Amino acid sequence: MNDYSDKPFDIEISVVCPVNNEEQTIGELCTRIDATLRNDGCSYEIIIVDDASDDSTPTILDELLGQIACLKVLRLTRINGQGIAIYAGVQNSVGKYVVIMDGDLQxxxxxIPLLVNKAREGFDIVSGLRQHRTESLLLKRVPSAIANWLLRTTTGCPAKDMGGFKCLNGDIARKIHMRSGHHRLLPAIVWGLGGSLAEIPVSFPPRKTGKSHYGISRSFDVACDIMQLWFKNSFKSRPLYLFGRIAFALFFLGAVIIAYLLFERFVMGINMGTRPPFLFSILFLLASMGFMATGFILEQLSETFCVVTQQKPYRVQQCKTGKSAQPPRDEAHSAGCAESEQCPRH
Structure with a gap:
């Protein structure tokens, strides 16, 4: 993907962890993260995003601030959900690599060093492939398998597990505008941007305390998120292609019905004005005009969005120039184009 700079980083690893009412695990979590990264010998920061906990989690975090020098705590004013909490933590990170993990010690x-070492090989995102899952088969593992299959099918992303343990290139992570629920789709989002992906096996022990916030009802939310991502990846720049195809299909269907009814009217003398097929044909024709109008409107909105945000319809993977050649006029790459390294898509 190589759409990031080669500037030096003061901090190599930023660990982002959203928590909500994790008073029984937050102390052990922060202590173990600190010990692991300190033994690894790298520079790091630990960012805990408190998603408006109403137990003793804030008090414990205040105590930990005096014990762990690299700890940073963000307290959100209200419960926003895991995705927004992760987004807040990522936007406040400064590390070359951003590790995202849950706060329940699963x-x-x-x-963490396993994911980071793999990311150092040049991958834009490294996702943990959960092993030996002990959750409920019907309530957790089957819906998760279906969601992962649906995501692979609709986006082309080869990731087998979209679980919560990930390591991303920091520059790329901070450029992703994450909405609620998008944290589950990060491998597919990065893949859709042209990024490289790797998966490594990770442990997934049972929860020590408390219960999961995810139930079977979340499966429907995930399905909606997947369809939204599919639409964004496929038709964000040209929504008229989708709505235009639907409009032409409906128009063709309505026209065929009208032609058949006219044939019956003038050849066989059958009245068509009060027959249900005639009403359906009118409905199809009106719907086709509605879909076409929607496509035109979304087309204009998409173009306006790109102009306002100055987003480009391409990303440069690699740039090489001769000694006397001028670098490309792309501000994202002109500063260090000749020195950019290739990040192959695996």
Missing amino acids: NLPEE
């Missing part, structure tokens, strides 16, 4: 802090 993601082991001791395995």
